[in-house]
Amino acid sequence: MGGAAGKRQLAFREISMIVLEVRNLGKTYSVHEADALRVEALKDINLTVNKGEFISIIGPSGCGKSTLFGLIGGLNECTSGQVLIEGEKVDGPHPSIGMVFQEESAFPWLTSLENVEFGLKMAGISKQERRTRAKEMIELVGLSGFENHYPGELSGGMRQRVAIGRTLVMNPEIILMDEPFGALDEQTRVLLGEELLRICDRIGATVLFITHSISESVMLSDRVYVMSCRPGTFKKVIDIDIPRPRSSSTIGTKRFGEITDEIWRELKEETSKRMRVDACGMEEDRPR
């Protein structure tokens, strides 16, 4: 087992410092205000993230991944259970968490540099310091030369780099990412994933990554949580024992194929179940 990153991972495992813990988390909401029609979006979610780990959550679309993202990020309130960050109960966006959204979130009225500076400016950091930090970040996310471009002038992949830079520059303990490469084509996606690994390695970040791409989750993660649908809950946890550093060439290895297969088997069951449910209409959404 090789690579500096692999050692880093092991070292952290030994200390095993839990930075994020989710306990019996659940979220139920009513479709109509006064109606009895309630949807159980999430149920009994349990998750532990140690410092420095890269954790992925994978599941078919519509299984509540984004809901979970909102709950851990403190944007929405859960109906049962709790989220603990560094042992502290979350009841709103936590300062240790940085979020990268699935939708295009780079502010179109600001340049790349101004976008990256935004959070620092809001935190009241002096102009000089935020300029320096933002410039470093621009370089780290590979946007050098595009500092003064507006997002409208950049490609989709570069716009997402801007959004990632804006989050990372705040030095969050934990980075939450909700399908950040979801809108990109497969090639860009793989390359950006590779770069994300490089960046995370550099800053020693703890990442919770939400995706529906199997290969992406295997390439990036130390551990993958596979989600089931309606209610969304974790049905399996898979450790990814592929040594680091990994890159796009890891995709061709035998072990990669085996793990991908395993995840696919789990997901296939869910997806076909879901397709049957869809065929039956809304019946399945009613409380049982």
Add this chain to the structure above:
Amino acid sequence: MKRANKVRMTKWLVLLGSAGCLEIIVRAGIVRRSTLTPVSEMFVTLWKFFLPGEVQARLLKDSSIAANFFMTFGEILLSFSLAVLVGFPVGVLLWKWKTLGRILNPYLVSYYAIPVFALYPIIVGIFGIGMLSITFMGWLFAIVAIIISTATGFDEVEKRIYPQVGKSLRLSRWRIFVWIYFPAATPYVFTGLKLGFIYSIIGVIASEFILSTRGLGHLVRFSYSAFETEIMYASMLLIVIMAVVVNSALMRIEAWLYGRQAR
């Protein structure tokens, strides 16, 4: 020649051709001079507006064309500014307070179906004849466009992810409003401002026909009833030029704002 250039040239040809036709039908005697002035003479008369001499003496008496122009333009600016000052906060209020928005929505959307000018006797009754009633008309005409676009703009931003970014950065509601909603909604709001300005122009000029003893609108009506066809057309030309210049400037700003926001 590139297609874009051809299109641009044709656009100008349409304009010049139309002007040329008007010029010819008058000069050829098809239309009487008391009905229509040749276009070239409209420009000449317009130029004479600004020179001391017979034209000015005939029409403007003791006031200058500049005074008339600034009177009208000032009323437009004043009515527009007041429409923004009231319309923008009301728009934000309608967005923030959805119930109020839903209650007022049918009135707002059917507002422009009502010919506000038909109500002028009421306005004369309240404000009398003069600058106040004219400004009020311009204001009345412009404000609803601004209210609607402001409310819609903020609604649009609310659907996007941007406010969530602010929330994740733990910004207060007020800061999310100032630093995210406000700039994100700017293009939408500006469309309303552009419409509002044009409506202000229409409101003010049209009101001057009936409610004023000065201004460009008054100039048109007065010269019409005094059979001063030349002067009437020159005044019309001045109004059209003003509207076109203002509109193209606003469109440029709008295109720039949307260009920046384009995905």
